[in-house]
Amino acid sequence: MKTLDDLLGEGVSGRRVFVRADLNVPFDKAAIDPQGHGVISDDGRARAVLPTLIALRDAGARVIVASHLGRPKGAPDPKFTLAPVAKRLGELLGSTVVFADDTVGPAATEAVAALQDGQVLLLENLRFNAGETSKDDAERGAFADQLAAFADFYVDDAFGAVHRKHASVFDVPARLPRYAGGLVLKEVEVLKKVSESPEQPYVVVLGGSKVSDKLAVIQALLPKVDKLLVGGGMCFTFLKAQGHEVGKSLLEAEMISVCADLLEQAQGRIVLPVDVVAAAEFSADAAHDVVSVSEIPADRLGLDIGPESTSLFAEAIAGAKTVFWNGPMGVFELAPFAAGTRGVAEAITKIDGFSVVGGGDSAAAVRTLGLDESAFGHISTGGGASLEYLEGKTLPGVAALEK
Ligand SMILES: Nc1ncnc2c1ncn2[C@@H]1O[C@H](COP(=O)(O)OP(=O)(O)O)[C@@H](O)[C@H]1O
């Protein structure tokens, strides 16, 4: 695999370099800025790609940065514009970041043509184009052709998206000389060690809201781990499979039988919450109570694991030599539902072993809850990506760089 250092050694002054970054940063759930844009709540993912952007900029490259943000449906959607991210990236870089308000349209084409040596341009959200995530090779390829036409070289530093077979991750690198950025290299190096020889006991903690993505991973991880602790939005499909009613909580109805099979296979190694914080609605000032998982009221939704579950999870974590954690235990962004995530995170910081936290929101939780980042072995920018790496899967973005 060729690296950014190889590219810098070849010389990039005046050359156009396409950088796929993961600038899918979390936004404050309530705030709006004076321009009507969302307010970034944690810019860790933008900071993580700065070394690559600075090295290219300072070497005189014309830097074209591209990313997705959220999950828009293949068409422009102002809710998911990267405009506020361009502004923040400019502040972090200490130099102007030009923003194109389309991805491959006239604005982007003009902005690429006007780029000066040492300038950085951010294209609008890749997922405003159906070609980016299409399952159809030709449709993805046509979009990749347009992106590749902008540049002479391709650098992938979007670790959080390397598990996606998307145009900017998988198809553009097939069309240009390709290089791995420093973030991708560092992430792969750490995760390789954990996946090849995790010191036992190995505990995996899963939560968050991307339920169906992660249920698929559990099957593959189960044989490798001693305990799998499940909280967050994830746990309700499992609780339902155990026969509990979950009220209005997040539920993947079509996955209930899969969860039942997983529980049977796991023979006690999947640990579920015994109590949850059940709220009247998804808001910080909603009425809420701690209830047993067998007593979730029909008109309430579970927004955090309860204190007994937090202690149960902390106990399982305490004896571990390796812990991988992806996905918050609750809606930590709202203060009444942050205790489970805080308790589990604190337990992970105390282990006598190696811990990895992965995921945009999980890493953001560590920072916004004021936990000591240095108490974790590694904080990964990718949740799904690191889970799939640990599962032993070939990741399309990594494979594309290795070809
Ligand atoms: N019980 C729950 N119900 C709904 N959403 C939840 C629940 N628990 C956690 N979440 C949400 O999950 C989101 C993070 O999920 P996910 O994207 O899977 O994690 P990561 O980005 O770390 O991989 C957070 O915004 C959090 O508010």
Ligand SMILES: O=C(OP(=O)(O)O)[C@H](O)COP(=O)(O)O
């Ligand atoms: O946020 C991300 O992944 P993560 O929540 O698993 O860390 C990445 O930006 C990938 O986003 P996606 O899961 O919408 O493809």
